[in-house]
Amino acid sequence: MNDQGNILFSGVGGQGILLASEITAYGLLRAGYDAKKSEVHGMAQRGGSVTAQLRYGKKVYSPLIEPGRADVQMAFEMMEAVRYLPYLHRGSKVIVNTQKILPPAVATGQAVYPEGILDELRRRDIEVIAVDAFELARSVGEGRTANVVMVGALSVFLPVEGEVFAEIIRARVPERFREVNLEAFAAGRKACQ
């Protein structure tokens, strides 16, 4: 992906997807692209499945990614990596946090969490980049920075210098969380280089 791209963020409400998509958008804007991002607020945020859609290019009209046209998916939870399959195409990249969050039906014993779910992607020639973001975040000292670990992983594949993202984190994140977020970003980046 070079002069335009579509990035789909998916996960579970409360995982910090909005912040991750914001940092990514800032990076692309800094690199001189036009961008639009679409989010859904409200009901969908109470622990439900959520998405954000980010599009960039020379000039972006529609804020929505067309089915079959997401070049990269950032999945913050394993099952959520597969839920939006119709948005992907052969050769799409899916960067997936290998964390499992049990949906209500699974937690209450009514359904089971599907095993080997990422093979559904690989079988369709979708490139899967698995990142244990929660573990990496914990290793830098703060499990809640898993979303920034994910941005670090994504940054490797974007037409934006890594240093630009570090600058953004320095500018946007409150002082006391700054260092740990920079480390989280670096850890995610390293995991994918």
Next chain:
Amino acid sequence: MTHDTTQGLWLSGNEAIALGAYEAGVKVASGYPGTPSTEILENLCTYQGVYCEWAPNEKVGLETALGASFVGARALATMKHVGVNVAADPLFTASYTGVRGGLVLVSADDPEMHSSQNEQDNRNYAFAAKVPMLEPSDPSEAKEMVGAAFRLSEELDTPVMLRITTRVSHVKGVVTKGVREEAPVAIGIEKVPGKLVMLPAMARKRRVYVEERMARCKKLAEAYPYNRIEDGDRRRGFVTSGVSYLYVKEAFPEAAVLKLGMCWPLPEEMIRSFAATVGELIVVEELDPFLETHIKAMGIPCRGKELIPNQGELNTAIVREAIDPASRPQLFAPVELPNRPPNMCAGCPHRGIFYNLSRMKLFVSGDIGCYTLGFLPPLSAMDACVCMGASVPIAHGMVKALGEGSHDKVVSVIGDSTFLHSGITGLVNSVYNGSAATLIILDNRITAMTGQQHNPASGGTILGDPAPSLDLEGLCRAIGVKHVFTVNPHDVVETRKVLKAAVELSEPSVVISRAPCVLLPEMKERRPVSYFTNQDNCVGCMSCIRLGCPAISWTAFAEGEAERRGYRATQKGVSKIDEILCNDCGQCASLCKFNAITRGEGKK
């Protein structure tokens, strides 16, 4: 989150509207939260020199803005699409009185019903109330159009509606910053009863003015800068507005397009001459055939809803494939997965009430808020939910129809903010006309569903400054309810006793369930101690599982595992509490009869 970039500011449509209103010199803004409109006032209130407030409902919000306009101030009212139903009464007559300072009503529609109970198309309100409506396509245009709307309002002496949709409100894009202008009208009292007192004699005169005004507006629309023709391949010409314009531009980048930034009234001559130059006229719009119907009424042939869906949102692919079915690509089919619906937070006070209701064999007349999630399994304890405030009169109507002795078959459940929005009059009616179905008010000290807005009972203003906190118990008593109970919903067992006693009463009763939403800042600051399961004591009765708390999960035993681990052979599994997710409410512990759930010493 705003961000300066070399291109400009990176803002959501709602943030851009707040900036646009600030730059337009808006003085007073009022409204009621509702997705996707909420962030407009949440952002506007951070600017200096603008008075902002949360009104108890949309009608009050619009009337407040109207009052500000009557003394010459530029005033804004914001609400979601269904909020305009509530504010429709003042809207239709404000159309007659007109304004002094510019008055803009933002209607945030929600095609696809991401967070709404219906997907009504509020362009119809502009037609019905006879007011102009502007419709931006993206955040940048949204900002510009707020200023344009204020100018139009003053020029034509009319309220102006600005209609946005979820994909404008919650889309971020690059916006150019401007400077705040001084509003042109001097603020002060001016008595013009002929214009402001809408008794029939005066209203009839203003009725004539309304038609003159709309005729003038129609003329102005012909040369309005936001109505423009983008020339291109004329074999097909598209007429479109709002976010649909963006999809047309991507699906058919070469085509000629007439973009209508003012979607009411329509520039008839412009449309007619555009139609004359194109091979075929196609109208692309979300939801109702609004433009199409009015264009057809002008006698201009066009196609619209025979191609484009009239339900849900559009996107580039839908537009392209509706017009060129052959362009449909092969897509991966979705894979069957367990659903992930939203759920009440761990420790949510509403859960305790709905757990009890799920076991009480009552018809639960519900309302709108986080608590509507009590409908979902495993609680499955809501049987009706229509619109804000409806829970109370629906229960009353049911009891009246069911007849004598049916008061203990139905309860209504409503949130604090929703009760103050439009539940009070329902309770007045139940008392006045004598029906005794119990009303449960879920007072979680905030308007939670839309993201933590203060309300008249929560003790804070939109800025978080202290405000009087309405006494719900006192209000219910003043209405004439003799039996008012207050419960702590986290004590599930005790709450059940009170609910049972209240339901049995043959006189009106109210149970106020009071415990704060766990997302309140003061609740987030506390370090909740976690409960945990003593798995040795767990007998697998699933009492706690039936709460549906996201912190509690069930581990099913494999063949023979129960015995191997020292449980009864018939035990199916054990439950476990995730200590990181637990929010220390104690509901599960109050239900466990086997001492398998106890409160820990400290977090982690």
